[in-house]
């Protein structure tokens with residue numbers, strides 16, 4: 001395996017997790033030898049151990065903010081934007097000051113990844129985080145720890161059009177594990193993605209659960225899309241801030257500065273994101289590729305794109321959810 005392989009591809013599990021996981025349905029993974037199905041979703045062994053620990057130990061606070069995404073749907077960007085907007089009084093964003101945490105720290109180090117932390121350091125003390133605690137997860141709505149469901153904590157869900165998300169994951173996987181992915185045909189990966197047997201999948205169910213939750217409980221779950229974030233970043237940042245109870249009033253300049261600081265061009269060119277490595281072993285530059293809408297066109301053939309579109313049409317039919325790109 002390459003040197004940038006994150007710990008999450010490993011299988012350094014506790015005996016308890018190993019025993020439990022061994023009873024679950026399994027399938028050969030793309031990057032890992034086995035993926036396991038738990039509560040309807042497919043996971044790597046490491047992230048599954050993290051989810052199990054999180055379900056068992058995480059205690060929510062009413063003031064918590066949890067960012068939820070499918071992998072490769074804008075997690076890094078959303079972490080940066082929400083960190084910047086929540087901390088705008090403590091760390092004002094201005095082009096003239098060079099000491100904002102996001103200028104020297106990768107967003108993943110500022111916002112903990114719940115199942116990742118629960119895998120790597122199961123005894124991590126989340127109560128030490130400053131309030132409001134800002135965290136992220138890829139856990140499905142159904143599998144969220146009970147205290148998250150039962151407390152007043154807020155969830156911001158960001159979804160991306162499935163073709164771009166798939167293509168982003170495809171290239172990311174190739175960077176993470178070039179040897180394991182070299183002979184894996186994209187046709188097979190698209191088929192597995194459409195069948196739902198891909199990391200965190202089925203993608204469709206993940207999106208739909210949060211979509212309906214946001215409609216049933218709009219004060220608890222805010223649904224945003226990568227595409228709207230990209231085309232109207234400032235308006236979406238304001239909408240997120242309103243939802244979180246810290247709306248901008250007469251701070252147009254701050255909004256613009258946050259948008260600029262967190263843009264793809266700005267973050268991807270920072271030294272910390274070009275050269276850094278996360279503690280889990282992942283190179284930070286792997287988190288930034290093109291940052292575009294519709295970039296799938298240079299990777300997916302027409303027939304593969306149609307395969308994903310047909311599945312999306314079928315799954316999202318009647319839900320009110322639509323992606324036009």
Ligand SMILES: Nc1ncnc2c1ncn2[C@@H]1O[C@H](COP(=O)(O)O)[C@@H](OP(=O)(O)O)[C@H]1O
Pocket residue numbers: 069070071072073074075076077164167168169171262263264265267287288289290291292295
């Ligand atoms: N500041 C930013 N603005 C827009 N897109 C960003 C971004 N930072 C990262 N991305 C893009 O978001 C995707 C990664 O998602 P995640 O953070 O969930 O892993 C990648 O998409 P591409 O591979 O299509 O370029 C990456 O380039």
Ligand SMILES: C[C@]12CC[C@@H]3c4ccc(OS(=O)(=O)O)cc4CC[C@H]3[C@@H]1CC[C@@H]2O
Pocket residue numbers: 006008009028029030031032033035043044071072075138173198199
């Ligand atoms: C969740 C994650 C992005 C996806 C990374 C990943 C992708 C594909 C994998 O192979 S397989 O399960 O389909 O065989 C495994 C992984 C493991 C690490 C995943 C990353 C951890 C944090 C990123 O957001």
